[in-house]
Amino acid sequence: MTRRRKRLVLIGLLMVGVAAAAMLALTAFQQNLLYFFSPSQVAAGEAPPDYPFRLGGLVATHSVERVPGSLDVRFQVTDGNRSIPVTYTGVLPDLFREGQGVVTHGQLGADGVFRADQVLAKHDEEYMPPEVKKALQVSDNSAGPSREVSGGKP
Missing domain, CATH: 2.40.50.140 (Nucleic acid-binding proteins)
Incomplete structure (x- = not known):
């Protein structure tokens, strides 16, 4: 794997991790919301x-x-x-x-x-x-x- 390809894979994994963390945070927030x-x-x-x-x-x-x-x-x-x-x-x-x-x-x-x-x-x-x-x-x-x-x- 070239250096550029490794960087792209790392950035992609980082973005997936951030998206998963944001989704978990929003789900927890929604469950604790009382209208x-x-x-x-x-x-x-x-x-x-x-x-x-x-x-x-x-x-x-x-x-x-x-x-x-x-x-x-x-x-x-x-x-x-x-x-x-x-x-x-x-x-x-x-x-x-x-x-x-x-x-x-x-x-x-x-x-x-x-x-x-x-x-x-x-x-x-x-x-x-x-x-x-x-x-x-x-x-x-x-x-x-x-x-x-x-x-x-x-």
């Missing part, structure tokens, strides 16, 4: 089926149902226009209650029920996650006259 959706977006079919994402909004009033003797709980997450049923097994945050902002991580089932593996509640009375605040404002604007959505310090 945020409001209940209206989920109801409109924008949420990916069989793929984890974050669902945020307010815990609907009179929707929390606990199973006696277990850690199972069902509740509805709403943005004012639509509500999505959520199931969760585990200890809920201390600040979790009806009418409060919540972000859940999990997956939407074929039956339309969101199965959460993590539930996060806001940390004080004035804070609302930016995604939840924006989703509530968008849903209020599309529904007509809106109410003021409070947002506070992060």
